[in-house]
Amino acid sequence: MSTPKLLLVEDDTALAELLEYRFASEGYEVRTSADGDEALVMAAEETPDLVLLDWMIEGTSGIEVCRRLRRDKATAHVPIIMLTAREAEDDRVRGLETGADDYVTKPFSPRELLARVSAVLRRVRPALAGETIETGDIKLDPVAHRVERRGRSLQIGPTEYRLLKFFMEHPRRVFSRSQLLDAVWGTGSEIEERTVDVHIRRLRKAIAFDNARDPIRTVRSAGYALEPV
Amino acid sequence: MSTPKLLLVEDDTALAELLEYRFASEGYEVRTSADGDEALVMAAEETPDLVLLDWMIEGTSGIEVCRRLRRDKATAHVPIIMLTAREAEDDRVRGLETGADDYVTKPFSPRELLARVSAVLRRVRPALAGETIETGDIKLDPVAHRVERRGRSLQIGPTEYRLLKFFMEHPRRVFSRSQLLDAVWGTGSEIEERTVDVHIRRLRKAIAFDNARDPIRTVRSAGYALEPV
DNA sequence: TCTCATTGTCACAAATCTGTCGAAAAAATG
DNA sequence: CATTTTTTCGACAGATTTGTGACAATGAGA
Numbered sequence: 001m002s003t004p005k006l007l008l009v010e011d012d013t014a015l016a017e018l019l020e021y022r023f024a025s026e027g028y029e030v031r032t033s034a035d036g037d038e039a040l041v042m043a044a045e046e047t048p049d050l051v052l053l054d055w056m057i058e059g060t061s062g063i064e065v066c067r068r069l070r071r072d073k074a075t076a077h078v079p080i081i082m083l084t085a086r087e088a089e090d091d092r093v094r095g096l097e098t099g100a101d102d103y104v105t106k107p108f109s110p111r112e113l114l115a116r117v118s119a120v121l122r123r124v125r126p127a128l129a130g131e132t133i134e135t136g137d138i139k140l141d142p143v144a145h146r147v148e149r150r151g152r153s154l155q156i157g158p159t160e161y162r163l164l165k166f167f168m169e170h171p172r173r174v175f176s177r178s179q180l181l182d183a184v185w186g187t188g189s190e191i192e193e194r195t196v197d198v199h200i201r202r203l204r205k206a207i208a209f210d211n212a213r214d215p216i217r218t219v220r221s222a223g224y225a226l227e228p229v
Numbered sequence: 230m231s232t233p234k235l236l237l238v239e240d241d242t243a244l245a246e247l248l249e250y251r252f253a254s255e256g257y258e259v260r261t262s263a264d265g266d267e268a269l270v271m272a273a274e275e276t277p278d279l280v281l282l283d284w285m286i287e288g289t290s291g292i293e294v295c296r297r298l299r300r301d302k303a304t305a306h307v308p309i310i311m312l313t314a315r316e317a318e319d320d321r322v323r324g325l326e327t328g329a330d331d332y333v334t335k336p337f338s339p340r341e342l343l344a345r346v347s348a349v350l351r352r353v354r355p356a357l358a359g360e361t362i363e364t365g366d367i368k369l370d371p372v373a374h375r376v377e378r379r380g381r382s383l384q385i386g387p388t389e390y391r392l393l394k395f396f397m398e399h400p401r402r403v404f405s406r407s408q409l410l411d412a413v414w415g416t417g418s419e420i421e422e423r424t425v426d427v428h429i430r431r432l433r434k435a436i437a438f439d440n441a442r443d444p445i446r447t448v449r450s451a452g453y454a455l456e457p458v
Numbered sequence: 459t460c461t462c463a464t465t466g467t468c469a470c471a472a473a474t475c476t477g478t479c480g481a482a483a484a485a486a487t488g
Numbered sequence: 489c490a491t492t493t494t495t496t497c498g499a500c501a502g503a504t505t506t507g508t509g510a511c512a513a514t515g516a517g518a
Contacts, residue, residue, distance in 0.1 A: 079352070100348070101348060101352050102331065102348070119329070119330055119331070141401075143401070143402050143403070144401045144402060144403060144454060145403040145448045145451050145454070146401075157449070157474075157475060157476090158449055158450040158451070158474095158475075158505095159475075159476075191476095191477070192477070192478065194477090194478075194479090194495095195476080195477055195478070197494095197495065197496070197497095198476085198477075198478085198496090198497090199476085199477095200495095200496095201495095201496065201497070202475095202476095218494095218495070218496090220484095220485070220486080220493095220494065220495080221486095221493080221494070386463080386464060386465090387464075387465095388464080388465075420465095420466070421466070421467065421468095423466095423467080423468090423506090424465085424466055424467070426505095426506065426507070426508095427465090427466075427467085427507090427508085428465090428466095429506095429507095430507065430508070431464095447505095447506070447507090449473095449474070449475080449504095449505065449506075450475090450504085450505070
């Protein structure tokens with residue numbers, strides 16, 4: 001899974017370190033700069049997934065950084081959350097008008113900022129916020145109805161898709177044919193149990209990949225299970 | 230340009246009226262409800278573009294309304310801004326975790342809320358804010374009502390235009406025929422579902438380009454999606 | 459009024475999916 | 489090793505779903 005990359009622009013060293021630590025421990029990759037111009041260079045070097053921008057930094061002002069980020073095509077669509085002083089409503093409004101996506105007023109708790117960051121990422125890049133299911137090397141995006149393995153997208157039929165999705169929602173667990181019929185075909189479907197085998201085979205074929213190991217395990221006289229590769 | 234539709238859930242009548250007035254005069258279409266359950270019904274009737282949700286309402290609580298909005302497929306992706314009391318940080322964090330996009334703490338100025346709403350809409354549906362949207366090599370200018378691909382402008386009918394615009398506002402996502410009917414033709418239109426197919430074909434034809442890949446993906450038994458090329 | 463673009467439906471063709479069989483293969487059993 | 493049980497595999501006909509061309513109705517603009 002890709003770890004979201006944050007760019008933190010904050011000249012209060014103590015606060016910066018605190019945040020860096022918290023975000024890192026939540027699985028984010030954080031790069032920090034205390035200076036507006038330096039931050040712009042860093043953003044140009046490696047486009048971050050989200051920018052945390054203190055409004056009151058020395059040198060190039062926050063609002064100017066925001067504007068320049070928006071102007072450059074590479075960073076024009078990177079979400080920006082600004083960190084502002086509580087009182088300055090004007091700043092906040094101006095920030096939103098300039099193109100920031102959001103703000104958090106100081107003092108804030110790291111926990112709150114985390115929730116905010118994740119909410120914004122969820123909006124902008126669902127895949128980063130974990131709306132997709134990942135099992136081993138298979139990724140399934142329910143919103144886009146798309147399945148890929150090792151980055152390559154797979155061609156997969158409707159029933160196989162539902163079957164795979166069900167398996168991925170409950171990895172490692174063994175399901176009997178009748179359980180699968182209930183879960184995937186719907187309760188009370190009058191379908192031959194053997195038919196499940198056929199769809200398992202079709203699913204296997206659909207997700208087969210070069211010589212990668214088959215992630216679907218047959219449990220003799222019990223059913224099938226998906227084992228993350 | 231289309232006027233953004235807001236749903237305001239607020240049981241403080243005075244505040245509700247104030248906001249209604251302000252937003253209306255800024256070109257928004259506002260529907261108001263003082264009650265959670267009623268609000269859910271209203272949202273189901275006509276999907277709003279954004280929900281303003283007071284956290285402390287009588288009856289069904291704000292958090293519950295939020296959760297239910299998220300659960301229903303039709304409203305799952307409608308942005309929600311919650312209005313909370315200043316102190317309750319826990320509520321705010323919980324709200325963001327439940328799926329709200331944003332919050333504003335009371336008391337707030339209408340001006341600030343306006344900026345916030347417009348920021349969220351810009352992020353989620355740029356076309357509502359009058360910005361041009363770009364998806365892959367297709368560019369759509371909602372103000373000029375023009376579409377171009379790789380610099381060359383495309384001839385495109387009204388319905389196909391709305392369809393494309395909707396797709397471009399939600400790239401990659403799969404929409405069923407009935408969702409498309411609701412979104413593009415308007416709720417409750419009594420139109421044959423298969424008609425969507427025909428317009429998809431017309432749209433495909435309109436945006437076809439030399440031998441460029443067709444960006445509209447058919448998802449069998451599910452619907453259609455726009456994939457950036 | 460006439461013209462022309464647009465719209466919603468339909469019917470048919472094409473593509474794709476589904477559930478079942480029976481034979482072959484593989485795994486347990488004794 | 490022979491037998492029994494269970495799973496895999498290939499094939500196929502019927503069913504669903506989607507693509508496409510044609511057409512009549514509608515309505516805006518000349």
